[in-house]
Amino acid sequence: MFLALREIGRAKARFGLLVSAIALLVFLILFQQSLQNGLLTSFTGAVKNQSAPVLVYSVDGQRVLQASVITPDLEQRVRSTEGVGEVGAIRQGTFTGAPLTESENFDTSVIGYDAGADGEGLGAPASLSEGRLPTRAFEGVASAADARNGYGVGDVVRIVPGDAEISIVGIAQEAQLNVGPTIFVSNETYLELVAAVNPDAGVPPPNVLGVAPAVGVTDAQVVEAINGQSLELDALTRSDAAAKTPGVAQVQQSFAIIFLLYALVVPCVTGLFFLIVTFQKAGALTLLRAIGASARSLVWSLLLQAVIILGAGLALGILLYLPVSQTRLGGLELQFEEGAVIGWSIALLALGLVSSLFAARRVLKIDPMEATTGRGVGQ
Amino acid sequence: MNALELTDVRKVYPVGDSEVVALDHASLTLGQNEILALVGPSGSGKTTLLSIAGGILSPSSGKVVVGGEDISDYSNGQLTRFRQEKVGFVFQSVNLVPFLTAAENLFVVDELGPRTGKPARATAGKLLDELGLAERTKNLPSQLSGGERQRVAIGRALMNDPDLVLFDEPTSALDTGLGAQVMELIRSEMKQRGISAIVVTHDPRITEYCDRTVQIVDGELSA
Ligand SMILES: Nc1ncnc2c1ncn2[C@@H]1O[C@H](COP(=O)(O)OP(=O)(O)OP(=O)(O)O)[C@@H](O)[C@H]1O
Numbered sequence: 194m195f196l197a198l199r200e201i202g203r204a205k206a207r208f209g210l211l212v213s214a215i216a217l218l219v220f221l222i223l224f225q226q227s228l229q230n231g232l233l234t235s236f237t238g239a240v241k242n243q244s245a246p247v248l249v250y251s252v253d254g255q256r257v258l259q260a261s262v263i264t265p266d267l268e269q270r271v272r273s274t275e276g277v278g279e280v281g282a283i284r285q286g287t288f289t290g291a292p293l294t295e296s297e298n299f300d301t302s303v304i305g306y307d308a309g310a311d312g313e314g315l316g317a318p319a320s321l322s323e324g325r326l327p328t329r330a331f332e333g334v335a336s337a338a339d340a341r342n343g344y345g346v347g348d349v350v351r352i353v354p355g356d357a358e359i360s361i362v363g364i365a366q367e368a369q370l371n372v373g374p375t376i377f378v379s380n381e382t383y384l385e386l387v388a389a390v391n392p393d394a395g396v397p398p399p400n401v402l403g404v405a406p407a408v409g410v411t412d413a414q415v416v417e418a419i420n421g422q423s424l425e426l427d428a429l430t431r432s433d434a435a436a437k438t439p440g441v442a443q444v445q446q447s448f449a450i451i452f453l454l455y456a457l458v459v460p461c462v463t464g465l466f467f468l469i470v471t472f473q474k475a476g477a478l479t480l481l482r483a484i485g486a487s488a489r490s491l492v493w494s495l496l497l498q499a500v501i502i503l504g505a506g507l508a509l510g511i512l513l514y515l516p517v518s519q520t521r522l523g524g525l526e527l528q529f530e531e532g533a534v535i536g537w538s539i540a541l542l543a544l545g546l547v548s549s550l551f552a553a554r555r556v557l558k559i560d561p562m563e564a565t566t567g568r569g570v571g572q
Numbered sequence: 573m574n575a576l577e578l579t580d581v582r583k584v585y586p587v588g589d590s591e592v593v594a595l596d597h598a599s600l601t602l603g604q605n606e607i608l609a610l611v612g613p614s615g616s617g618k619t620t621l622l623s624i625a626g627g628i629l630s631p632s633s634g635k636v637v638v639g640g641e642d643i644s645d646y647s648n649g650q651l652t653r654f655r656q657e658k659v660g661f662v663f664q665s666v667n668l669v670p671f672l673t674a675a676e677n678l679f680v681v682d683e684l685g686p687r688t689g690k691p692a693r694a695t696a697g698k699l700l701d702e703l704g705l706a707e708r709t710k711n712l713p714s715q716l717s718g719g720e721r722q723r724v725a726i727g728r729a730l731m732n733d734p735d736l737v738l739f740d741e742p743t744s745a746l747d748t749g750l751g752a753q754v755m756e757l758i759r760s761e762m763k764q765r766g767i768s769a770i771v772v773t774h775d776p777r778i779t780e781y782c783d784r785t786v787q788i789v790d791g792e793l794s795a
Pocket residue numbers: 585586587592593594612613614615616617618619620621
């Protein structure tokens with residue numbers, strides 16, 4: 194304890210540099226973790242954070258809402274599947290949205306669901322940060338990330354062409370689709386929008402079905418039962434649906450490689466640092482061994498230093514990450530990822546400690562006899 | 573009880589396929605409160621004998637008894653503890669931990685075993701005082717002169733209240749005048765505490781400060 198702390202105290206610059214390096218790496222890791230999660234949430238948040246526990250796509254839709262089409266025949270099969278409780282139609286289309294308060298237009302995903310009188314039907318946004326669900330025609334709930342771009346409560350978004358207007362009555366958290374503004378409306382409103390944009394379109398079939406299992410049936414059981422009904426049906430739990438959206442896995446893989454590299458750099462830097470320091474102070478360690486320090490106490494001292502330095506690096510890195518995690522980056526809303534902070538802290542601490550075992554091995558190899566031969570420090 | 577009894581000690585270093593006999597048939601008895609000068613040419617086995625007496629090195633054969641404690645067959649762990657509690661060392665050159673101040677270089681001895689804390693700090697202060705280093709307690713080794721460093725090392729060797737202190741050429745890095753001063757200091761500290769000591773040297777002038785002289789040539793002792 195004494196030795197470990199004194200050494201750090203006497204070599205503040207050197208240990209400070211290591212702390213800074215670790216802090217920077219921790220910051221980068223956490224920042225990219227936020228970036229990844231922000232990216233995925235704005236990509237598939239509307240799928241993940243809606244109320245239907247199970248979503249049924251058509252197989253040829255390849256798990257893309259807009260590309261999936263549920264024919265009346267398929268819908269009938271789903272409805273008659275054992276274990277299925279409630280079923281709701283969900284439609285999705287991309288429209289050009291022109292918020293009345295803005296001069297700009299935005300590609301806007303509109304999601305229609307069987308809202309019902311209270312707006313709480315299957316496919317409703319799961320958590321509102323403001324306002325209420327749509328209960329009347331031409332009302333909608335917009336994604337929170339876009340509230341300040343004319344999609345806030347009380348704003349009106351005109352859909353062009355056709356000039357139908359949606360009044361925003363609520364704000365849904367983490368409910369974007371395809372990294373753009375997203376509005377949840379009733380299916381009735383959705384069909385009015387489609388008719389306004391293209392009067393010849395007719396009534397489009399649902400893109401997917403939202404399903405709630407019957408009482409006593411699990412989501413997984415319903416998924417299995419529905420998939421057993423037809424080769425053309427592709428039922429998924431909502432979190433699977435989000436995770437298996439095309440592109441998500443690729444994004445995760447790319448980030449995983451980046452994370453792996455960082456996860457290697459931190460222990461490499463730490464391990465190398467302590468190895469070099471151990472070589473440099475070999476004379477002092479030999480002397481200490483010769484005057485009666487046990488090898489174990491010197492190793493503890495080393496590991497204690499590693500814990501202190503890694504802990505300080507982590508704390509500093511998290512401190513740097515804190516303000517950045519509250520910001521927006523382009524269209525992305527970043528968040529402070531507690532899970533990532535805890536997970537990475539544990540992982541990096543463990544990896545750093547493991548890497549300093551190389552230095553510890555060196556300490557264990559020190560022969561106190563060398564103190565007598567005159568080699569080493571002090572002269 | 574004698575401070576040290578070496579009986580027929582032999583030490584062989586393996587070097588490649590052959591061996592170097594550094595110490596052969598070495599028998600030596602050191603009485604209570606006796607200061608012994610061990611004199612011999614370079615490579616004669618002085619450091620080897622000292623290392624064996626201090627439990628840094630195990631003999632190839634023979635018996636080593638320090639203050640009544642037979643350490644001949646001690647394990648590494650036992651030797652570490654023995655060094656921690658029973659002997660003081662002043663080495664040929666590596667003597668101080670560079671990132672600890674003079675006072676901390678003494679105090680660190682207390683950290684190696686069961687800590688006593690405050691009393692150890694007091695002892696360290698008192699020792700440095702006696703050694704004329706009261707003004708240098710907060711200096712790092714790099715901020716001390718050669719003679720001061722050697723005195724700090726002597727203080728360090730006394731910190732664990734040893735039965736036996738082993739000095740390996742304590743004055744070789746110092747000029748003649750300073751060497752004499754340091755030897756005087758060693759003698760007075762030993763006699764005052766009633767501690768036995770071996771002082772290795774190849775300087776005959778140093779032997780004047782010792783009670784008895786033993787010669788070593790090619791690993792063999794002669795009075
Ligand atoms: N670790 C070792 N491995 C092999 N041979 C060694 C080792 N240590 C010492 N020797 C050899 O043992 C002999 C005695 O060495 P020792 O260090 O005891 O001599 P010394 O009398 O202290 O010499 P000096 O006055 O130069 O310090 C020498 O021949 C030396 O080369």
